[in-house]
Amino acid sequence: MEVILQQFANLSILIYIVSTMLSMGLSFFPKQFIEPLQDKKLILKSLAANFILVPLLTYIILQLIPLQPGLAIGLVLMAAGAGSPFMLKLVQFIKADMAFAVGLMLILSTVTLIYLPLSLSFLLPDISVNSLSIAVSLLVLIFLPLLGGTALKWRYSKLAEIIKPTFNQISNIFLFVVVLLYLGLNYQDFLSVFGTGGLLAALIFVLASYFIGYMLGGPSKNTKTVLGMGTAIRNSSAAFVVALANFSAQYEVMAMIIVVYSLSIIVMMLISGEIGKRTKKSEDI
Structure with a gap:
């Protein structure tokens, strides 16, 4: 029974990844991939924040908080992947620069496809990973659904608007299923995150990543906030792809990915709530 549930958990991850990328693609026209490139300085700072500084x-x-190997791998995988679609929901809530948020997410997601497989040999020098296999998995599970959704949006925009909420709901449901199943099947590994410094490391990672993005996102306060959130909320889909392909037997890796992603959402929701309150006060004055 446990083996069947584990296989279903792995299948749920794949459904979550593909549905998330399809939903993302159905939200944007092809031209929105190009528009953000106009501000080259801001884009370069965004890339530096996400792929060098993080x-x-x-x-x-x-170095400061030694973690179990599996937890360390999970943190590294989250650090190597950027471009989470969840950022858009928060940016929309705080009424920040939505155009920049869309472009940023698309650029970070695209660069992740190239950066992640190439960087892991440097980020995880003591662990053997198949870079070609990772690149192919990212291409099939992330880039192709994203490209397919965008093509459908361009060719049949009305149909895209109709089916987009369905894929969005599927994505949300299966993310919940993934978390629930992995918590149930590997609760001891999740508890280990809290007992070995993993939670502290994840919290520092999220807060420091937001600070890095915020500081490099200027001069506009809107773009500072967007880049801060875009840097703090990592690309869990890409991390899941690599974890499934290379570390499926190390449940601590998946545990750390889920903890970092969940914590980043919680912290960024708190920050966006505070920003939203301040925005409302300034509008009322």
């Missing part, structure tokens, strides 16, 4: 931050955290 991995460097992760290295520092792991």
Whole structure:
């Protein structure tokens, strides 16, 4: 029974990833991939924040807080992947620069497809990973659904608007199923996150990542907030793909991915709530 549930958990991850990418693709026209490139300085700072400074931050955290190998791998995988669609919901709530948020997410997601498989040999020098296999998995599970959804949005925009909420709901449901199943099947591994410094490392990672993005996102306060959230909320889909392909027997890896992603959502929701209150007060004055 446990084996069947584990297989269903792995299948749920795949459904979550594909439905998330399809939903993302159905939200944007192809031109929205190109528009953000106009501000090259801001894009370069965004790339530096997500693909240079966050991995460097992760290295520092792991030197200060030694973690079990599986937990460390999970944190590294989250550090190496950027471009979470959940960021858009928060940006919409706080009424920040939505155009920049969309472009940022698309660019970070695209760069992740190239950066993640190439960087793991440097970020995880003591562990053997198949970079080609990772690249193919990312292409099939992330890029193709994203591209397919975008093509459908461009060709049949009305149909895309109709089916997008369905894929969005499927994504949310299966993310919940993934968390529930992995908590139930591997609760001891999740408890280990709280008892070995993993939770502290995850919290420092999320807060410091937000600070890095915020500081590099200027001069506009709107873009600072967007980049802060875009840097703090990592690409769990890409991390899941790599974890399934290379570390499926190490449940601590999946535990750390889920903990970091969940914690980033909670912390960013608290921050966005505070920003939303301040925005409302300024509008009332």
